Amino acid sequence: MVDDEQVARSKAIQQRTGKTFHVATRLLPERVREATYVLYAFFRVADEVVDDPGGRDPAEQRAELERIRRAALGQEPTDDPVLSAFSELRVEYGIDDRDVNVFVDAMVADIDTSRYETYEELEAYMDGSAAAVGRMMTAVMDPDSPENALPHATALGEAFQLTNFLRDVREDVLERDRIYLPKTTLSEHGVTEAQIESLRMDGGFEAAMRTELRRAERLYREGVAGIKYLPKDCQLAVLLAAVLYADHHRLIRKRNYDVLSETPQLSLSRKLYLLAKTRWKWSWNKDPDAVFRDVAAGFGEERPRPGRGPHDPPAVGTD
Structure with a gap:
């Protein structure tokens, strides 16, 4: 059984590296919350092998990820508290080994792959880096009808x-x-990799961002529509996570899509405001889709740009 020390270590990793997700995690019931800390910590342990290699060359990174894979799947012993805790949870909650493998495969892909030609290629990567994460979280929540929720x-x-x-x-x-x-989106709007590498904002990059924001927002609507299939004591936490992540789109639009000069970040006061508003709306209406539409007001709406030409510099706002 996962012990208190393993949970505390995992929780500390989430508090340090996943501040937005941590706000939502705290609303989960204890039976799911502690397991979520362990899942998130496992994801970060693997992700940091490629995001913060610490001087390891690609061969060493691959070897470390394979060690993590074997430990996570219970194929070799480990003294890492996060990996041992995850391996126990994998068995306890029936997490599919295929999802563990596809997740680690995505981390391995990050070693050599830094560009994606099409959205379909990016989507294949996200099946491991994101969709598998959603499926593992669903296993931990244990809905009555996983075939509807997944x-x-x-x-x-x-x-x-x-x-x-x-x-x-x-x-x-x-x-x-x-x-x-995706390169296809960039090319459609006349944006080159060199332009992004030089952090040069223009109307073409703005248009590319608009395209990808709309794509993401279709996924939010599809995702939020399924929160009703989760256990009732998990629905508010997942809904809040959707509200918090989606609010970054408001920030991006407020900056006229300029994410090149600065990375948009939600302030703590904004997160607490959205937490309070979501809980209040939820107390009156237990329809996740309706609450999301209400709290995420303006989500998916384009900001008017009177008087701006396609290549004018952005009017940068602050949160």
Whole structure:
């Protein structure tokens, strides 16, 4: 059984590296909350092998990820408290080994793959980096009808991932030399990789961001529509996570889609405001879809741009 020390270690990792998700996690019932800390910590342990290699070359990164895979699947012993805790949870909740494998495969892909030609290629990557995460979370929540919940959980996991990609364009290209905007979308709007690498904002990049934001927002709607299939004591937490992640789109639009000069971040006061508003609306209406539409007011709406030409500099706002 996972012990208190393992849970505390996992919770600390989430508090440090997943502040937005941590706010929502705290609303989960204890039976799910502690397991979620462990899941998130496992994801971060694997992710940091490629995001923060610490001087390891690609061969060493691959070897470390394979060690993590074997430990997570219970194929070899480990003294890492996060990996041992995850391996126990995998058995306890019946987490599919295929989801563990596809997740680790996505982390391995990050070692060599830094550009994606089409959205379909990016979607295949996200099946491991995001959709598998949603499926593992669903297993932990243990809904009565997982066959109904899982397609929506997959969509919501991809929506969260796309929001991260759109928010973190600057950080990804500067710190990791990665661009997660599909080349086909960039080419359609006349944007080159060199332009993103030089952090040059123009109307073409704005149009590309609009396209990908709309794609992500379709996934949010599909994902939120399935929250009703989750256990009742888990619905508010997942709904809040959707509200918090989706609010980054408001910030991006407020900055006229400029994520190249600065990475948009939700302030703590904004997170607490959205938490309070979501809980209040939920106390009156237990329809996740309706509450999401109400709280995420303006979600998916384009900001008017009177007097701006397609290549004018953005009017940058602050939150």
